[in-house]
Amino acid sequence: FEPISITTGVASITAIGISTLAANFGSIKSKFLESCDDNWLKKDTQGLKNDLSTRLHGQHLVIENVVKAIQAHKRHLPSKALVMSFHGWTGCGKNYVGRFIAEHLYHQGMKSKFVHLFVATHHFPHASRIETYKDQVRDWIKGNITACPQSMFIFDEVDKMPPGLLDIILPFIDHHEEINGVDYRHSIFLFLSNTGGNLINRKTHEYWSQGRKREEISYKVMEEVVTTGAFNEKTSGLWHSALIEKNLINLFVPFLPMETSHVKLCIRDDLTSKGHEISDEIINKVLDELHFIPEDSKLYSKSGCKRVSEKVNMVMETI
Numbered sequence: 117f118e119p120i121s122i123t124t125g126v127a128s129i130t131a132i133g134i135s136t137l138a139a140n141f142g143s144i145k146s147k148f149l150e151s152c153d154d155n156w157l158k159k160d161t162q163g164l165k166n167d168l169s170t171r172l173h174g175q176h177l178v179i180e181n182v183v184k185a186i187q188a189h190k191r192h193l194p195s196k197a198l199v200m201s202f203h204g205w206t207g208c209g210k211n212y213v214g215r216f217i218a219e220h221l222y223h224q225g226m227k228s229k230f231v232h233l234f235v236a237t238h239h240f241p242h243a244s245r246i247e248t249y250k251d252q253v254r255d256w257i258k259g260n261i262t263a264c265p266q267s268m269f270i271f272d273e274v275d276k277m278p279p280g281l282l283d284i285i286l287p288f289i290d291h292h293e294e295i296n297g298v299d300y301r302h303s304i305f306l307f308l309s310n311t312g313g314n315l316i317n318r319k320t321h322e323y324w325s326q327g328r329k330r331e332e333i334s335y336k337v338m339e340e341v342v343t344t345g346a347f348n349e350k351t352s353g354l355w356h357s358a359l360i361e362k363n364l365i366n367l368f369v370p371f372l373p374m375e376t377s378h379v380k381l382c383i384r385d386d387l388t389s390k391g392h393e394i395s396d397e398i399i400n401k402v403l404d405e406l407h408f409i410p411e412d413s414k415l416y417s418k419s420g421c422k423r424v425s426e427k428v429n430m431v432m433e434t435i
């Protein structure tokens with residue numbers, strides 16, 4: 117008996133030892149190597165709200181709606197993937213907001229291996245290769261969501277994508293519990309484009325001309341403006357897209373053009389982040405470097421806040 121029991125004892129102690137070791141190794145590995153678990157994923161929607169409220173200027177519709185959509189998606193068992201389409205002129209904050217979302221949902225932010233950025237002119241430059249791109253995008257999405265259901269995909273410059281390419285993601289964002297054993301409902305898709313930007317600007321300017329505050333512009337009014345543009349502008353990337361027809365985009369997010377007062381705030385932020393002093397003289401010098409339109413009122417910055425950082429550097433060089 118004895119030798120057997122000793123052997124069994126040793127074997128079970130060894131087995132326990134190995135499984136404990138494996139568990140410890142697993143948890144140590146998960147602490148140091150990014151994994152799809154609570155060590156690396158977060159749901160900091162309050163932090164997102166705070167950051168957007170203090171650091172995103174002039175975009176009341178974005179702050180209200182984006183945070184709500186993410187909260188709802190994260191709080192309940194979602195019925196489908198969250199799909200948000202960001203629209204607006206250059207430099208109004210579309211990528212900036214994408215970055216904040218990443219920072220508050222992933223400890224590694226944009227560097228997370230669960231956050232995937234596709235830039236149309238870089239990843240999909242040739243319209244003639246659309247069939248290859250479709251296969252690649254399908255495989256990327258499938259592979260990445262299989263590895264981590266909470267993956268986020270950002271498609272930038274959607275208006276420069278070959279028309280029809282985005283429709284490939286249709287089955288992944290529809291109301292399916294799973295497809296071939298993979299649950300796509302926890303993922304997030306962001307589409308970024310300038311589509312509808314001119315229409316958004318025109319509507320914003322209309323309010324200004326009537327002496328109304330831009331904060332009075334309701335989401336309902338702008339949603340209609342944006343969906344009309346997205347569906348009808350031939351170069352929208354979403355032109356007559358099944359994603360719109362089938363109502364698979366949860367939220368259209370309008371980014372309004374940036375006024376001088378908003379650009380001033382961007383200049384202040386940039387000076388602060390670089391440790392420079394802030395003075396009206398410096399702010400005005402930077403403003404002088406930027407272009408404002410339309411010709412008569414000079415209300416809106418032509419490049420939003422996009423060139424602020426570069427212009428601050430130039431002005432600080434000359435001081």
Ligand SMILES: Nc1ncnc2c1ncn2[C@@H]1O[C@H](COP(=O)(O)OP(=O)(O)OP(=O)(O)O)[C@@H](O)[C@H]1O
Nearest residue numbers: 171172173205206207208209210211212382421422
């Ligand atoms: N609304 C804003 N509030 C504060 N800063 C902003 C805002 N919009 C833009 N910025 C600043 O300008 C930079 C460039 O903006 P961003 O890349 O988000 O523009 P975009 O809307 O994505 O433009 P594009 O259509 O050209 O890609 C940001 O990194 C940020 O520093």
